[in-house]
Amino acid sequence: xxxxxxxxxGFSVALTPMNLALCFLGCFLGTVVGVxxxxxxxxxxxxxxxxxxxxxxxxxxxxxxxxxxxxxxxGSTTSILLNVPGETSSxxxxxxxxxxxxxxxxxxxxxxxxxxxxxxGTIGVLLLxxxxxxxxxxxxxxxxxxxxxxxxxxxxxxxLLAGDxxxxxxxxxxxxxxxxxxxxxxxxxxxxxxxxxxxxxxxIEFVIVAxxxxxxxxxxxxxxxxxxxxxxxxxxxLKNLLPTWQDMKDCKYAFLNGSLVGFFIGILPGAGATIxxxxxxxxxxxxSKHPEKFGTGVIEGVAAPEGANNADTAGAMVPLLTLGIPxxxxxxxxxxxxxxxGFKPGPLFITESPAxxxxxxxxxxxxxxxxxxxNLPLVALFAQLLKMPGYVMYPLILGVSIIGIYxxxxxIFQLGLLVLFGLVGYVMRxxxxxxxxxxxxxxxxxxxxxxxxxxxxxxxGDLSILLRPIPAALLGIAAxxxxxxxxxxxxxxxxxxxxxEA
Amino acid sequence: MNSLIRRGDFWAxxxxxxLGMHIVTQAWGWDYMTEEGPGPGFFPLWYGTVMVxxxxxxxxxxxLKKVPGSQSKQVSWGEMRRALTCWAALAMCVAILQYIxxxxxxxxxxxxxIAGMFRRPLKEAxxxxxxxxxxxxxxxxxxxDLQLPVGSLFQQFL
Numbered sequence: 001x002x003x004x005x006x007x008x009x010g011f012s013v014a015l016t017p018m019n020l021a022l023c024f025l026g027c028f029l030g031t032v033v034g035v036x037x038x039x040x041x042x043x044x045x046x047x048x049x050x051x052x053x054x055x056x057x058x059x060x061x062x063x064x065x066x067x068x069x070x071x072x073x074x075g076s077t078t079s080i081l082l083n084v085p086g087e088t089s090s091x092x093x094x095x096x097x098x099x100x101x102x103x104x105x106x107x108x109x110x111x112x113x114x115x116x117x118x119x120x121g122t123i124g125v126l127l128l129x130x131x132x133x134x135x136x137x138x139x140x141x142x143x144x145x146x147x148x149x150x151x152x153x154x155x156x157x158x159x160l161l162a163g164d165x166x167x168x169x170x171x172x173x174x175x176x177x178x179x180x181x182x183x184x185x186x187x188x189x190x191x192x193x194x195x196x197x198x199x200x201x202x203x204i205e206f207v208i209v210a211x212x213x214x215x216x217x218x219x220x221x222x223x224x225x226x227x228x229x230x231x232x233x234x235x236x237x238l239k240n241l242l243p244t245w246q247d248m249k250d251c252k253y254a255f256l257n258g259s260l261v262g263f264f265i266g267i268l269p270g271a272g273a274t275i276x277x278x279x280x281x282x283x284x285x286x287x288s289k290h291p292e293k294f295g296t297g298v299i300e301g302v303a304a305p306e307g308a309n310n311a312d313t314a315g316a317m318v319p320l321l322t323l324g325i326p327x328x329x330x331x332x333x334x335x336x337x338x339x340x341x342g343f344k345p346g347p348l349f350i351t352e353s354p355a356x357x358x359x360x361x362x363x364x365x366x367x368x369x370x371x372x373x374x375n376l377p378l379v380a381l382f383a384q385l386l387k388m389p390g391y392v393m394y395p396l397i398l399g400v401s402i403i404g405i406y407x408x409x410x411x412i413f414q415l416g417l418l419v420l421f422g423l424v425g426y427v428m429r430x431x432x433x434x435x436x437x438x439x440x441x442x443x444x445x446x447x448x449x450x451x452x453x454x455x456x457x458x459x460x461g462d463l464s465i466l467l468r469p470i471p472a473a474l475l476g477i478a479a480x481x482x483x484x485x486x487x488x489x490x491x492x493x494x495x496x497x498x499x500x501e502a
Numbered sequence: 503m504n505s506l507i508r509r510g511d512f513w514a515x516x517x518x519x520x521l522g523m524h525i526v527t528q529a530w531g532w533d534y535m536t537e538e539g540p541g542p543g544f545f546p547l548w549y550g551t552v553m554v555x556x557x558x559x560x561x562x563x564x565x566l567k568k569v570p571g572s573q574s575k576q577v578s579w580g581e582m583r584r585a586l587t588c589w590a591a592l593a594m595c596v597a598i599l600q601y602i603x604x605x606x607x608x609x610x611x612x613x614x615x616i617a618g619m620f621r622r623p624l625k626e627a628x629x630x631x632x633x634x635x636x637x638x639x640x641x642x643x644x645x646x647d648l649q650l651p652v653g654s655l656f657q658q659f660l
Contacts, residue, residue, distance in 0.1 A: 051646070167560050171518055174553040178525060178546070185542040190532055192542060193525070216592065220585040223619070391620035392630060395612040398592055399638050402599075402608065407648040415596045423589055430582070431510040449545040457539030 003129060006350075010358030014366055019059050023363045026063035027370045030070020034087055035078060035382045039397065041071040041087070042329045042439075043218050046210035047400045049337055050408035057341035058356050062363040064337060068330055069121060069313040069364065072273065073371045076113040076306050077383055080106060089273030089309035092281045096294065096301030103297050112243040112299050113306040114375040116255055120307030121368040123259035124266070124314030129361050131267075132350065136322040139347040142470070144458065147346075148451035149471035149478070151444045154325040155437070156478035166482075168433045176441020179204055180449075187453060199413045206336040208405055209442055212418045213435050214329070215401045217425020219394045241376055243299070251303040254284050258307020265308070266315020268327065273312040277305035314364065321345050321357060324447070329436040332443045515561030522557055525550030584619060591615065603653030609635035 013019060033044045045064050052060035075087030080097035093113065100109040142150070155173055182193045183203030194200040243251075258280045265276035284304035285294045294301050319325040324346040326332040338345050343353055350357045375382075405418050428435055459465035466475060525546050533541030595611040609631040617627035642648045 051648075167556050167563070171553065171556050171560065174522075174549045174556070175518070177549045178521070178553070181546055187538075188533070188536070188542050190542040192532070192546065193528060216589075220588055223581070223584040223588050389620075391616045391622060394588075395608075395615050395630070395634055398595075398611065399608050399634060402596070402604070403638065403642055403648070403650065406599075406604075406651065407642070410649065410651075412596065412600050415599065419589070419593045419596050422592065426585055426589065427514075431514050433514070452545065453540045456544075461535060461539060 003133065006133075006354060006358040007129065007362060009354060010360070010362030013058060013355050013359030014062065014362035018056070019062050019359065019363065020366070022059045022063040023066050023367050024370055026066020027070040027073075027367050027374060029063075030067040030072075031074035031371065031374055031382055032385060033067060034071035034074020034076075034090075035385050036388070036393070039393070040214070040218065041068050042210070042333055043214035043397070044071075045330060045333050045337075046207060046214050047397070047404050049207050049210070049333065049340075050404040052337070053340070053408060057338075057343065058359045060341070061334075061337070061356060061360055062367075064334060065317075065360055065364065066367050066370075068334065069310060069367060070371055072121075072306075072310045072313060073114065073117050073375050074382060075309070076117070076302070077110065077375075077379060078386065080109045080113065080302070081383060082386065087273075087309075089277050089312070090306075091274065092277045092305040093302055095281070096297050096299075099295070099297030100299065100302065105297070107241045108243050108247055108299065109302050110379050111241045111376065112247055112251060112303050114241075114372055114379075115243060115248075116251065116258055116303040116307040117310040117375070118368050118372040119255045120259040120262055121310040121314070121371070122365065124263045124311035125361060125364040125368070127259075127263045127311075128314040128317050128364075132318050132322050132357075135318065136347045136350050139323060142347060144451045144454040145465050145468055145471040146474070148448060148455055149466065149474035150323060150325060151448040151451065153474045153478040153481075154319070154323075154327075155440060155444060155448075156481045164432065168431075169437045172428070172433050172435065173437035173441040176438040176443075177445040177448075179209060179438075180442045180445025186450075197413075199411065204417060205409070205414065206333075206340070206442060207408065208414055208417045209421050210333050210336070210439060211401045211404060212421025213425035213428070213438065215397055216418065216422025217429060217435070219397050220422060220426040221429045222390060222394065236380070241379065247299045250298075251300050253287070254280075254300040254303035255307055257283055258304045259311045261304075262308035262311030263315040266312035266327070267318045273309040276308040276312045276315075280304040280308035317360075321349055321360075322347060324349075326440060326443060329439045332436070332439045336443050509564070511560055511564035515557045515559075515564060518557035519554055519561065522550050522553030526554060588615065588619065599651055599653075601653055601655050603656055604650040605635040605639045606653065608638060 014023065029044065029048075030041065033039050033041055044067055048064070048067070052064070071087055072089060075085060075090035076093045076097065079085045079090040079093035080101050083094050083098040085091045085094055097109045097113065100106065139146075178193070180203075182200055184191050184201050191201055261280040261283060262273070262276045265279060266273070281294075281301060281304050284300050285291045288294065288298075288300065290298070316327050316331050319327055320331045320335055322345075324335065324344070326335045335345055343349065343356065401418065402415060405414050408414075425435060427433075428438070455465050456463070466472065529543040529546035529550055532543030532546075534543045534547060535541055591611055591614050595607045598610075599607045612634045613627050613631040616622045616630055617624050639650060643650050
């Protein structure tokens with residue numbers, strides 16, 4: 001009953017003309033971002049974040065979330081037509097999507113991708129609505145030690161899944177923790193790592209780091225001369241974009257698989273949409289009657305991963321909103337946005353800010369319908385965006401980045417930091433350092449330190465407070481997750497040495 | 503792993519080890535524990551130490567790793583030069599922003615990227631530079647009422 005009441009309240013918020021317009025704008029921008037291979041949702045959300053400071057937070061969150069899940073819809077277009085994924089989560093869609101397009105079934109592939117995204121996205125939101133409130137109630141008893149342990153676990157999982165090198169991911173995270181501690185210590189008023197700059201006493205704004213690393217770093221990484229790509233044509237007319245009844249029948253399990261795998265993998269911090277799309281593709285192939293045909297252009301090979309990467313978005317909202325733990329770079333930016341607007345995501349978020357939570361949930365239902373409408377008849381229009389040259393797009397991204405930072409603080413010093421973090425982002429990309437752990441370390445660092453210090457204040461410095469059942473269990477899992485790859489690596493090196501000796 | 507990353511790992515490890523050492527040294531000067539609990543040096547000392555250890559591991563790993571020459575990918579210095587040129591142009595744009603204002607500095611940045619880096623015709627680059635600068639100014643300064651820098655050189659004329 002609570003859920004139904006909440007949902008009714010949510011629709012009354014989401015259906016106001018302004019919020020509807022913002023939902024549409026977010027979905028539209030998300031689709032554009034998804035279609036353009038050089039621009040991702042974290043960069044877009046980070047760039048637009050400073051512009052939302054004067055907006056109503058609910059409307060702003062509806063728009064930013066629209067960009068997040070809208071990009072997942074748009075990402076498949078380039079995978080199918082160009083064999084180039086618009087988003088990393090659409091990599092697996094290339095396998096069968098592009099093959100279908102080459103066989104002249106681009107319309108069916110684009111259509112089933114939109115339908116699967118709609119079905120899985122809607123099921124994902126339904127599950128979010130059912131799972132989030134009880135989970136929040138369950139964690140109401142959490143205090144500082146539990147929060148600290150939860151944040152350690154969140155970081156451990158993210159770091160584990162962040163890239164090829166665990167060392168680099170951990171270093172990236174410690175760099176984020178360091179940036180988070182720059183400024184005045186709120187407990188003792190000691191200034192830390194300010195290098196004598198008064199402008200750093202208040203710390204480094206999250207948006208500067210996020211825009212620098214994601215937007216400026218991405219522009220720099222994309223500066224190489226463009227290679228011409230051959231795009232397959234989009235069939236004309238809505239009728240040619242609609243999947244056949246047989247296609248829908250073939251995909252019935254793929255829809256369910258994508259929805260469930262996507263949502264539950266999405267809940268795990270760090271797992272991300274890429275993993276969920278690969279998993280659902282693998283699962284679909286494993287129980288298919290014709291697994292040998294996967295990769296040659298089967299419709300289920302498009303529906304399952306596309307469904308999964310959309311349901312993943314709703315799953316990722318669960319730890320973000322109920323625990324205050326983001327699972328990726330994009331959700332870390334959304335968390336920072338909520339904090340900047342004065343909200344405190346966590347167990348009390350749903351009860352303290354019902355209009356925002358339920359408004360967001362309702363807007364996601366609406367957004368999925370909007371995206372289905374945008375992505376079926378207008379897909380040909382969005383495909384035209386691929387013809388937009390990089391030399392037009394890159395200055396625009398840099399311009400929005402400069403404006404975003406300047407308008408939030410009117411400080412040239414902050415713009416200097418933006419330039420600096422742009423270089424850091426580029427170097428990290430070039431050296432294969434994952435950027436998501438840095439952002440997560442930065443977002444969680446401050447509250448993690450606060451929780452740890454509060455815990456130790458409670459216990460007068462006795463670390464055994466972290467051995468209470470819940471924190472001990474969470475820290476144990478975190479330690480296990482960090483130790484397992486080290487053991488695996490050690491074992492692999494040992495085997496390699498034995499082999500080479502032999 | 504390509505040769506750039508190998509060398510990059512080595513230098514990145516050294517730089518981060520230096521940063522880690524700085525963090526540890528600074529944290530050492532702050533209270534680790536106070537009467538009320540952990541002090542401002544508590545948390546940085548821990549993650550600073552972790553940073554030093556990890557970055558040394560990265561450096562040592564880069565030194566010890568042997569990659570056959572045929573497997574190492576060629577470094578594209580041209581691509582890196584382009585990226586760093588773009589970065590330098592952005593830095594210049596930010597540096598002169600306070601003097602000549604957003605419209606002119608952004609216009610110059612756009613012109614440089616399109617005509618200088620992408621070798622597009624000057625007329626086309628000029629059109630994008632003027633259109634972009636004015637478009638942004640119109641949208642943000644007039645439509646959204648967000649203050650963009652006018653530039654100290656032009657302030658007297660306003």
